[in-house]
Amino acid sequence: MTPACLNTTCRNCNATLTGEYCGRCGQRDGRDDLTFGELAGEVFEDFFRWDSRIWRTLLPLLFRPGFLTAEFIAGRRARYVPPFRLYLIVSFVLFLVLSLTAGDAISIRGDADLSPHPAAQGQVTGDSGSEPVIAPSAVGAARGEGTAGAHIGFSLSDEDSPRWLQDLDQRLENNAGKLQDDPDGLVQLLFDHIPQMMFLLLPVFALLLKAAYLFSPFHYLQHLVFALHFHSFAYLLYLLGALLHYWFPSLAMRLPLLLVFVLYLPLALRRAYGSPLAGATARALVILVLDAFLLLLAFAGLTLLTLALM
Known part of the structure; x- marks a missing residue:
């Protein structure tokens, strides 16, 4: 001793x-x-020690797709950071960095003219001032050719819709005008709720895995662990892409990361579930397409909800 x-x-x-x-x-x-130096050393000891659980978790997460989930299923868990804690740490770091750089990366022009343009309304007044005629520019707008001005309009309800839907429609129309005065407000509110949205989508991703391996012996909890590991990797990859974009705005610097993301899932499925490469690839493509659709749907719903609550 x-x-x-x-x-x-x-x-x-x-x-x-x-x-x-x-x-x-x-x-x-x-x-x-204990001295302050010793206390600080204990705080950072696990991170800088090569054989710590952090490094034993991060290295296979990045370079051995599906390995951590396979280890969890096999019961070898104490040597690695627990999946849920890993997800919380990675997501916290990601959204912290994004929040610090959001002001430079996201910019919405607030001087755009959102008022109805005469051509967008589909009519102009003739010489007599009494008879409206169809403007040629309105025809172009109807064909998708665009006009100098743009009118933002939408309606979720009609007179026969439920009362709550009419109220929501009215709130959306009222708050849409705020975008011209404070466009960054909507962006900030969206950004504040994206972590919660992504967290709620984790069980949905696990359900996609459950459907993909419907007749396999794997349980839903094991699919959820895979979802936590996969999203932790995706967040780290997105964090790297955000940093590259901040330092090197060129798109060519980030394209390889997209390829890595697409290849990671089938390799992870192959190792974690023991699937043949062809089967894992087919399942991965279906899961990615469905997950992208659900992500867009959730983001659209979050946008409408945020706009209604502004």
Whole structure:
């Protein structure tokens, strides 16, 4: 026992100490009068120590697709960061970095003219001032050719719709005008709720996995663990892409990351579930397409909800 560790029993579980660490609970024995440097060292010890759980988790997460889920299913879990904690850490770092750079990366012009353009209304007044005639520019607008001005209009309800839908439609129309005065407000509100939206989509992704492996012996919890690992990797990849975009705006610098993302899922399915490469690839393509559709649908719903609550 080192001179700094003079206790004979663990102060956490009262087990007899035979070294610097307790053989029962694993707590390290140390002095009561820790210095600030020692305290800071304990905080960062796990991160900088090569054999720590963080590095034993991050390295296979990045370079061995599906390995962590396979280890979890096999029951080898203590040596790695738990999946849920890993997801929370990675998502916290991602959205923290994005929030710090959002002001430079996201910009919406607030001087755009959102008022109805005469041509967009589909009519102009003739010389007599009494008879409306169809403007040629309105025909072009109807064909999708565009006009100099743009009118934002939408309606979710009609007179026969339920009262709550009419109220929602009215709130959306009223708040749509705020976009001209404070366009960044909507972006900020959206950004504040995206982490919650992504978290709620995790069980849905696990359901897609469950459907893809409907007749397999794997349980829903194991699919959820795979979803946590896959999204943790996707967040790290997106974080790398965001940093590359911040430093190197060229799109060519980020295209390889998209290829890595597409290839990662079938390789992860192959290792975690033992699927043949062809079967894993087919399942991965279906899952990615469905997940992208659900993501767009959820984002559209979040946008409408945020606009209604502005």
